[in-house]
Amino acid sequence: MKNIILLITSTLVITSCSLLKNTKTIENNSPTTTTPSNPISISIISNKSFFKNESSSTFLNEVITKSNCIIKTEKFRSLVTNNNNYTSTNDNGLKVFSNIVNAPIVSFKTYRSSKLNIAARNVTANANLGEPIINWNLRNNPRSISRMVNTAIHELTHTINYTHKNAKDHKSVPYQVGNYGEQTYDLGFCN
Numbered sequence: 208m209k210n211i212i213l214l215i216t217s218t219l220v221i222t223s224c225s226l227l228k229n230t231k232t233i234e235n236n237s238p239t240t241t242t243p244s245n246p247i248s249i250s251i252i253s254n255k256s257f258f259k260n261e262s263s264s265t266f267l268n269e270v271i272t273k274s275n276c277i278i279k280t281e282k283f284r285s286l287v288t289n290n291n292n293y294t295s296t297n298d299n300g301l302k303v304f305s306n307i308v309n310a311p312i313v314s315f316k317t318y319r320s321s322k323l324n325i326a327a328r329n330v331t332a333n334a335n336l337g338e339p340i341i342n343w344n345l346r347n348n349p350r351s352i353s354r355m356v357n358t359a360i361h362e363l364t365h366t367i368n369y370t371h372k373n374a375k376d377h378k379s380v381p382y383q384v385g386n387y388g389e390q391t392y393d394l395g396f397c398n
């Protein structure tokens with residue numbers, strides 16, 4: 208049976224941690240780069256959309272526009288790459304950023320959890336490890352754009368196999384990188 212683990216933003220306990228995907232590492236030996244210690248250029252991802260909306264919820268179009276913009280900012284790149292203290296992975300910040308910008312395009316889908324299921328009711332969104340799909344719970348969305356940018360980026364990292372032990376594993380890639388997205392937005396980027 209496939210290793211499918213439900214991962215849920217903000218509220219969920221994750222019981223398993225795996226890092227299966229090893230995406231391409233970008234090498235750059237150019238002596239002209241202005242940031243030699245961080246050899247990933249924003250320009251290589253300038254035309255990329257990291258998400259596509261496969262739902263009929265139009266608020267997700269704005270989440271896509273803003274999240275794409277945030278991931279491409281120098282601010283977000285520097286926050287992610289300058290952090291080499293992520294838990295639940297051995298990857299350094301540069302590797303994390305490289306994996307994010309090389310991630311397969313993630314589809315947005317929606318569902319509405321049952322009012323009766325208390326655990327499911329609190330979920331904002333979820334993704335399975337290694338599957339490029341984010342399921343947004345319409346019972347808890349839309350929220351503010353900055354919070355949903357956080358969720359989109361948090362869940363994106365799950366789709367490339369980053370995980371966290373539980374909802375208190377705040378130094379994990381999903382939590383830290385999602386928070387970096389929210390912080391960048393709240394600083395005024397992409398508004």
Ligand SMILES: [Zn+2]
Pocket residue numbers: 214215216217361365371381
């Ligand atoms: Zn998560």
